[in-house]
Amino acid sequence: MSFVSPSEAVSSGLERLLRRVSPDVGRILDKALADRTITTDEAERLFAVQGTDLFALLAVADELRARAVGDFITYVVTRNINFTNVCYMGCRFCAFGRPARDPEAYTLSMEDVVQRAREAWEWGATEVCLQGGLNPHQPPTIYEDMVRAIKEAVPQIHIHAYSPFEIWWGSRRLGISEETFLRRLKDAGLGSIPGTAAEILVPEVRQKLTKNKLSREAWVRIVRTAHQVGIPSTATIMYGHIDAPRHWVEHIDLLRRLQRETGGFTEFVPLGFIHENTRLYLEDGARPGPTGMEDLKMHAIARLMLQHTIPNIQVSWVKLGYKMAQMCLQAGANDFGGTLFEESISRAAGETQGTFTAPETFERLIRDLGRIPQERDTLYRPVIRGRQDGTAAPQLWQPPLVRAMPGPRVVYR
Numbered sequence: 397m398s399f400v401s402p403s404e405a406v407s408s409g410l411e412r413l414l415r416r417v418s419p420d421v422g423r424i425l426d427k428a429l430a431d432r433t434i435t436t437d438e439a440e441r442l443f444a445v446q447g448t449d450l451f452a453l454l455a456v457a458d459e460l461r462a463r464a465v466g467d468f469i470t471y472v473v474t475r476n477i478n479f480t481n482v483c484y485m486g487c488r489f490c491a492f493g494r495p496a497r498d499p500e501a502y503t504l505s506m507e508d509v510v511q512r513a514r515e516a517w518e519w520g521a522t523e524v525c526l527q528g529g530l531n532p533h534q535p536p537t538i539y540e541d542m543v544r545a546i547k548e549a550v551p552q553i554h555i556h557a558y559s560p561f562e563i564w565w566g567s568r569r570l571g572i573s574e575e576t577f578l579r580r581l582k583d584a585g586l587g588s589i590p591g592t593a594a595e596i597l598v599p600e601v602r603q604k605l606t607k608n609k610l611s612r613e614a615w616v617r618i619v620r621t622a623h624q625v626g627i628p629s630t631a632t633i634m635y636g637h638i639d640a641p642r643h644w645v646e647h648i649d650l651l652r653r654l655q656r657e658t659g660g661f662t663e664f665v666p667l668g669f670i671h672e673n674t675r676l677y678l679e680d681g682a683r684p685g686p687t688g689m690e691d692l693k694m695h696a697i698a699r700l701m702l703q704h705t706i707p708n709i710q711v712s713w714v715k716l717g718y719k720m721a722q723m724c725l726q727a728g729a730n731d732f733g734g735t736l737f738e739e740s741i742s743r744a745a746g747e748t749q750g751t752f753t754a755p756e757t758f759e760r761l762i763r764d765l766g767r768i769p770q771e772r773d774t775l776y777r778p779v780i781r782g783r784q785d786g787t788a789a790p791q792l793w794q795p796p797l798v799r800a801m802p803g804p805r806v807v808y809r
């Protein structure tokens with residue numbers, strides 16, 4: 397693995413580019429290259445860059461990515477199981493949730509869920525990702541029951557499941573604390589949780605998106621508790637609707653402060669708003685998602701802000717499409733996300749990029765960037781295939797540490 401040293405970078409074309417940028421932007425980029433923390437004001441300034449300043453921002457983000465995680469681009473073989481779309485919440489940005497009587501409402505049976513997990517394992521997945529609507533017609537024990545049933549059928553698969561909103565809902569339905577609920581889920585076999593339902597962790601925006609049903613404080617409390625009981629999570633942002641750069645930098649700053657405290661975030665995943673079928677766009681006047689430049693800046697500035705706290709920045713190929721995802725991987729990101737097999741939430745909102753990416757496709761797109769593909773598991777450990785005895789398997793890639801989940805450093809599959 398070859399890392400570009402800071403001195404090499406400064407003597408490269410990057411130095412020439414930095415000589416041509418606006419003085420205030422240059423100072424911020426120099427600060428990032430010197431491994432100093434970028435403030436929210438500075439990050440907000442970077443969201444306004446254009447022209448040469450923009451190219452310099454992207455180049456600095458790419459340089460910092462190389463220093464943090466080298467030239468590997470990782471991906472995970474996973475299957476999404478959106479087990480129900482029945483939901484009573486009615487978030488304005490969501491086109492997935494349906495009332496129970498809606499003709500398109502569905503709820504998978506337990507047998508279906510387990511069968512999908514079994515198939516996923518047989519197809520080579522290391523993870524299943526379960527998320528669904530908040531369905532009052534399912535039994536209160538459904539979350540625990542699903543984890544237990546999957547683990548019984550496929551003990552080795554990693555279960556990445558239940559957003560903080562589902563944890564909030566599940567614990568209330570059982571009448572137990574969030575901590576007790578998380579501990580019970582962990583005992584049943586839950587491996588990690590998605591850090592979704594974050595949207596924008598700024599109350600003035602959140603209030604309009606979800607009527608603040610899951611407040612910022614509740615989201616932070618649940619994620620912090622998950623990390624404290626040894627359940628890592630991802631971290632996300634949903635941007636490009638009724639929000640602005642000020643909200644984005646406050647959101648990312650909150651995530652980095654939480655990460656300094658718990659170390660439990662595995663990655664940061666920017667999720668551009670998919671607008672077509674949502675009431676937020678059709679009735680509330682939201683923007684039709686982020687522009688391409690905003691996508692690039694989001695990944696690049698996230699790299700600058702999170703460099704020393706959350707080293708993995710993931711592109712969402714579902715939201716971005718392959719071509720834009722490749723561009724973001726040149727602008728600070730280092731992870732291609734998951735194969736998914738099927739995904740219903742973005743599709744319901746109007747996304748058309750497809751629902752499955754084969755590992756071979758990831759490998760082609762990664763090599764096209766001159767980078768090195770590396771399959772990983774949910775916790776960013778390299779996955780080595782066909783080496784069941786564990787001998788002589790090359791460990792190509794040294795994953796950044798996830799403090800909340802110590803364990804083996806390589807996974808054989």
Ligand code: SF4
Pocket residue numbers: 483484485486487490491492493528529530561
């Ligand atoms: S975002 Fe989640 S909680 Fe909100 S309506 Fe959609 S499925 Fe329900």
